[in-house]
Amino acid sequence: MATRSKPSAAVDPEVVLAHKFPEVSFHYDERDVALYALGVGACGDDAVDEKELHFVYHRDGQPHIKVLPTFVSLFPNKNGNGLGFVNVPGLNFDASLLLHGQQYIEIYRQIPSYSSVVNKVKVAGLHDKGKATILELETTTSLKESGEILCMNRSTIYLRGAGGFSDSSRPYTYATYPANQVSRISIPNSAPSAALLYRLSGDYNPLHSDPAIAQVAGFTRPILHGLCTLGFAARAVIKSFCNGEPTAVKSIFGRFLLHVYPGETLSTEMWLDGQKVHYQTKVKERNRAALSGYVLLQHIPSSL
Numbered sequence: 001m002a003t004r005s006k007p008s009a010a011v012d013p014e015v016v017l018a019h020k021f022p023e024v025s026f027h028y029d030e031r032d033v034a035l036y037a038l039g040v041g042a043c044g045d046d047a048v049d050e051k052e053l054h055f056v057y058h059r060d061g062q063p064h065i066k067v068l069p070t071f072v073s074l075f076p077n078k079n080g081n082g083l084g085f086v087n088v089p090g091l092n093f094d095a096s097l098l099l100h101g102q103q104y105i106e107i108y109r110q111i112p113s114y115s116s117v118v119n120k121v122k123v124a125g126l127h128d129k130g131k132a133t134i135l136e137l138e139t140t141t142s143l144k145e146s147g148e149i150l151c152m153n154r155s156t157i158y159l160r161g162a163g164g165f166s167d168s169s170r171p172y173t174y175a176t177y178p179a180n181q182v183s184r185i186s187i188p189n190s191a192p193s194a195a196l197l198y199r200l201s202g203d204y205n206p207l208h209s210d211p212a213i214a215q216v217a218g219f220t221r222p223i224l225h226g227l228c229t230l231g232f233a234a235r236a237v238i239k240s241f242c243n244g245e246p247t248a249v250k251s252i253f254g255r256f257l258l259h260v261y262p263g264e265t266l267s268t269e270m271w272l273d274g275q276k277v278h279y280q281t282k283v284k285e286r287n288r289a290a291l292s293g294y295v296l297l298q299h300i301p302s303s304l
């Protein structure tokens with residue numbers, strides 16, 4: 001539900017909400033799936049890891065490699081090179097200041113290791129936070145041939161410096177989804193080249209590779225993609241609670257709390273609560289949380 005707003009030069013909510021995004025078709029294959037798994041650290045510590053080798057290699061008669069559920073977080077990158085929202089009418093902001101705020105993923109059926117698929121995108125939320133505007137985009141992805149829906153990604157984008165477009169007495173807020181959607185330790189290291197490897201999966205935003213662009217955005221050097229950190233965390237959950245079986249995952253949520261510099265040590269702590277695994281990923285060197293959220297499983301893990 002929307003609250004009152006005064007259209008400003010920066011954001012005109014009515015125009016933003018009325019925007020229709022084009023559908024986008026694309027194909028992915030097993031090479032994309034394996035490259036993604038390597039980019040989020042699969043087999044990074046042990047090249048024959050029993051619980052991870054199947055994400056990068058077919059073995060023992062297994063017909064296809066298995067797909068990490070967070071692989072689907074790459075799908076929104078296909079919408080206008082991932083930054084398709086930069087040209088949305090009514091939304092004016094400095095693209096060099098945007099940060100990924102949150103990601104929510106729902107998986108509706110087993111993700112094939114190769115497929116032709118179609119993205120449909122809509123605005124699912126818009127919020128005036130004064131110093132920032134928060135834009136939420138929902139990308140629903142279906143199999144091209146059958147039309148079956150595979151998954152949904154809700155991406156929250158934090159637009160620093162673009163807020164203040166509503167009446168100060170009642171900040172504008174709009175969302176199409178209900179508010180409630182929103183053991184232990186594994187230590188995956190992020191290598192210094194982590195962002196450079198991860199970007200080859202299709203997120204070429206120079207914030208993650210170009211030192212000059214990173215400085216304009218307020219960082220001392222390029223930072224890791226939020227979705228790469230999310231991939232590390234979800235992989236740790238699948239290894240610890242699902243015996244390495246990716247189809248056990250129903251949905252994933254993460255809020256990015258702090259930027260991560262490639263090479264910093266990511267430590268993911270997890271707590272099981274029924275079918276939900278709550279997690280928090282910390283940057284060990286700074287002893288601060290960079291990501292927190294949950295992974296909802298299909299069943300309560302039987303091995304615990």
Ligand SMILES: CCCCCCC/C=C/C(=O)SCCNC(=O)CCNC(=O)[C@H](O)C(C)(C)COP(=O)(O)OP(=O)(O)OC[C@H]1O[C@@H](n2cnc3c(N)ncnc32)[C@H](O)[C@@H]1OP(=O)(O)O
Pocket residue numbers: 076077082083098099100101102129134137155156157158205207223224225226227255256257258259260
């Ligand atoms: C297809 C879409 C893909 C988009 C990709 C975009 C390109 C990718 C870029 C990246 O990967 S960037 C790397 C990953 N992200 C980060 O490193 C961000 C880390 N987080 C932060 O730096 C900070 O949390 C923040 C986002 C700058 C916010 O900090 P700030 O101090 O400004 O916020 P607060 O004063 O605490 O809160 C203000 C307001 O905003 C809400 N909020 C805070 N953080 C988030 C968040 N991460 N996501 C969503 N909303 C957030 C917070 O609740 C406050 O609201 P109210 O409670 O006052 O209503």
